Amino acid sequence: MASTHTLEENLTAAEQHLARFAAEPLHHLINGELVPSVSGETFTNESPIDGSHLGDVSAGDAADIDAAAIAAAEAFGVWSTMPGTERKAILHRVADLIEENAHRIAVTECVDTGQTMRFMSAAALRGAANFRFFADRAPAASDGQSLPDAHHINYTSRKAIGPVGVITPWNTPFMLSTWKIAPALAAGCTVVHKPAEWSPYTAHLLAEIALEAGLPAGVLNVVHGLGETAGKSLTEHEAIKAIAFVGESSTGSMIQAQGAPTLKRVHFELGGKNPVIVFDDANIERALDAAVFMIYSLNGERCTSSSRVLVQESIYDDFVQRLAEKMKGVPVGHPLDPSSVIGPLIHPRHYEKVCSFKDIATADGATVVEGASWDDAPEGGNWVSPMLFTGARNDMRVAQEEIFGPALTAIPFTDEADAIKIANDVEYGLAGYLWTSDVGRALRVSDALEAGMVWVNSQNVRHLPTPFGGTKRSGIGRDGGDWSFDFYMETKNVSVALDTHTIPKLGT
Numbered sequence: 001m002a003s004t005h006t007l008e009e010n011l012t013a014a015e016q017h018l019a020r021f022a023a024e025p026l027h028h029l030i031n032g033e034l035v036p037s038v039s040g041e042t043f044t045n046e047s048p049i050d051g052s053h054l055g056d057v058s059a060g061d062a063a064d065i066d067a068a069a070i071a072a073a074e075a076f077g078v079w080s081t082m083p084g085t086e087r088k089a090i091l092h093r094v095a096d097l098i099e100e101n102a103h104r105i106a107v108t109e110c111v112d113t114g115q116t117m118r119f120m121s122a123a124a125l126r127g128a129a130n131f132r133f134f135a136d137r138a139p140a141a142s143d144g145q146s147l148p149d150a151h152h153i154n155y156t157s158r159k160a161i162g163p164v165g166v167i168t169p170w171n172t173p174f175m176l177s178t179w180k181i182a183p184a185l186a187a188g189c190t191v192v193h194k195p196a197e198w199s200p201y202t203a204h205l206l207a208e209i210a211l212e213a214g215l216p217a218g219v220l221n222v223v224h225g226l227g228e229t230a231g232k233s234l235t236e237h238e239a240i241k242a243i244a245f246v247g248e249s250s251t252g253s254m255i256q257a258q259g260a261p262t263l264k265r266v267h268f269e270l271g272g273k274n275p276v277i278v279f280d281d282a283n284i285e286r287a288l289d290a291a292v293f294m295i296y297s298l299n300g301e302r303c304t305s306s307s308r309v310l311v312q313e314s315i316y317d318d319f320v321q322r323l324a325e326k327m328k329g330v331p332v333g334h335p336l337d338p339s340s341v342i343g344p345l346i347h348p349r350h351y352e353k354v355c356s357f358k359d360i361a362t363a364d365g366a367t368v369v370e371g372a373s374w375d376d377a378p379e380g381g382n383w384v385s386p387m388l389f390t391g392a393r394n395d396m397r398v399a400q401e402e403i404f405g406p407a408l409t410a411i412p413f414t415d416e417a418d419a420i421k422i423a424n425d426v427e428y429g430l431a432g433y434l435w436t437s438d439v440g441r442a443l444r445v446s447d448a449l450e451a452g453m454v455w456v457n458s459q460n461v462r463h464l465p466t467p468f469g470g471t472k473r474s475g476i477g478r479d480g481g482d483w484s485f486d487f488y489m490e491t492k493n494v495s496v497a498l499d500t501h502t503i504p505k506l507g508t
């Protein structure tokens with residue numbers, strides 16, 4: 001749903017909602033209390049819009065993680081044994097309050113991340129939808145199956161695994177946090193959340209809202225800090241039984257190693273270099289709009305973005321020319337302006353990385369086409385124009401590496417086999433998109449794509465009961481529907497004899 005607020009209204013709201021973060025450091029929320037770091041250390045949070053200082057944030061380390069893990073472990077007994085219907089009621093209240101606060105959340109997210117209001121207003125509401133979806137499933141989360149054989153009745157049941165750690169990135173932090181935290185809470189787990197250091201604010205708003213909704217103290221704790229300190233300690237803590245992580249593939253590898261001594265269960269949603277394959281029999285108008293949407297929305301900072309467009313050579317020149325025209329019409333502007341599509345990138349380091357791909361593309365022999373810029377962009381912000389790399393080959397860095405910005409690489413292909421070969425020739429395997437009017441081809445290509453999710457003749461449209469996740473270096477495990485509960489719960493099988501089976505007699 002598009003935001004109904006004007007830029008002026010959003011700016012006024014931002015001033016009002018962000019003032020608290022500038023006035024005093026944002027502390028951790030542990031056991032229902034705001035607490036500074038044991039060390040007293042803080043880090044600074046800067047605006048992607050103009051580089052100004054938004055506020056200081058407590059920098060957690062092992063001591064703060066330990067306090068949060070203890071709080072989560074103590075709260076686990078009450079929360080995990082509470083009837084599912086009661087958990088459902090509390091989680092619906094969280095969803096109600098997210099909806100009531102949706103504008104505050106969206107404004108805060110825009111200023112903290114540079115993502116535009118156009119998408120963040122919908123993302124806040126999607127956060128509420130995530131809570132409602134899993135709240136409704138809380139009462140039946142522990143249900144199992146009946147698997148009888150001739151001589152035994154077998155039945156399964158599920159129990160929450162224990163306190164869990166949730167580690168999230170900065171691209172759409174509020175929505176992603178709810179996507180991981182809502183099923184954990186619905187399952188009966190308690191949570192220690194370590195949000196990304198570049199976007200700490202809406203994690204705090206979520207925890208505050210949850211407390212207001214009646215979530216008992218200690219059930220959802222937030223510890224801020226850097227990945228190498230707070231994040232690492234969370235993955236190593238003995239009391240934390242599982243880590244749900246969303247972020248870069250290389251960080252996933254580190255987390256797997258860090259969690260090995262305590263045998264952590266891990267769930268990883270990692271990077272992507274997702275293809276959108278356009279065959280010459282496709283509905284070109286729809287394919288163009290979807291390709292533009294899937295790379296230039298959310299600043300291109302989206303794990304499921306279609307960052308490689310593979311176009312059949314018979315239509316390549318025409319398609320790419322029209323793509324470039326559409327890309328040039330994508331507006332860059334203030335993230336709080338409801339008409340902006342692209343805002344500033346999250347951080348100067350990320351900005352430099354994304355922009356470096358212009359030189360990399362040129363050096364590798366591709367052509368760089370740039371879109372609009374914003375003439376009135378404030379100084380000191382991380383402002384970029386959308387980019388299109390044409391004439392690329394799949395072995396170029398712009399085709400292999402996750403840029404995680406508004407940058408699309410266009411590659412021609414000859415036929416179905418060539419399209420599949422190029423699509424799969426990357427180390428990632430998160431999502432794939434394909435456009436064709438041939439049903440048989442759609443089914444064959446969907447089957448051959450090395451990806452956890454495929455959309456045929458569609459952009460990414462999420463249906464929450466369906467599985468979400470990736471293959472190869474894009475992830476381990478699936479979220480969504482019952483898959484989320486499988487991760488956050490232990491399954492037990494009970495086998496009851498009918499006293500009719502033979503028991504071997506050993507000896508006399």
Ligand code: NAD
Nearest residue numbers: 168169170195196227231232247248251269270271272303
């Ligand atoms: P990142 O891996 O740098 O950081 C993610 C989180 O991990 C942060 O909270 C960070 O502090 C923490 N972290 C860093 N080092 C750690 C360590 N050693 N131990 C524990 N925690 C540590 O990722 P990012 O740059 O914040 O996010 C962008 C990445 O996220 C992209 O690769 C993107 O594709 C991916 N992503 C994936 C999905 C998905 O569903 N597959 C969704 C969104 C984003």
